[in-house]
Amino acid sequence: xxxxxxxxxxxxxxxxxxxxxxxxxxxxxxxxxxxxxxxxxxxxxxxxxxxxxxxxxxxxxxxxxxxxxxxxxxxxxxxxxxxxxxxxx
Numbered sequence: 001x002x003x004x005x006x007x008x009x010x011x012x013x014x015x016x017x018x019x020x021x022x023x024x025x026x027x028x029x030x031x032x033x034x035x036x037x038x039x040x041x042x043x044x045x046x047x048x049x050x051x052x053x054x055x056x057x058x059x060x061x062x063x064x065x066x067x068x069x070x071x072x073x074x075x076x077x078x079x080x081x082x083x084x085x086x087x088x089x
Contacts, residue, residue, distance in 0.1 A: 005077050013079040014072045015040045021081035022050045022068070026059055033059075040070070048072050050083070064088040 018040040023030050033055035041051050050068040052060050067086035073079070 010074045010079070014074045014081070017079040018048065018050065018070055018072050018081040018083075021083045022052075022070070023056065025083040025085050026056060026063065026065075028059065040072070060085075 016035075019035055019038040020030075022038050022040075023033065023035075037052060037054040037056045039051040039053070040048055042048050048070045050070055063085075064087045065085050066088045069084040069086070071082040073081075
């Protein structure tokens with residue numbers, strides 16, 4: 001029998017999952033940077049995206065990243081994120 005997970009824990013898990021997916025998509029994971037340098041943000045309609053600072057921002061600029069697409073989901077005790085980076089050629 002599964003324990004009921006509070007909405008706050010689900011939101012936190014989904015956010016951390018989004019941060020981790022952003023770090024992985026840039027190619028380093030958390031090596032070299034900190035989780036606090038990746039922020040999951042939403043627009044006025046609730047669409048999620050990623051905002052970077054510090055090490056990750058510099059790396060994204062070097063790679064030519066111009067846009068992020070982030071999809072987040074959670075169900076009971078599970079969270080998942082899918083990230084697409086648009087890179088300028």
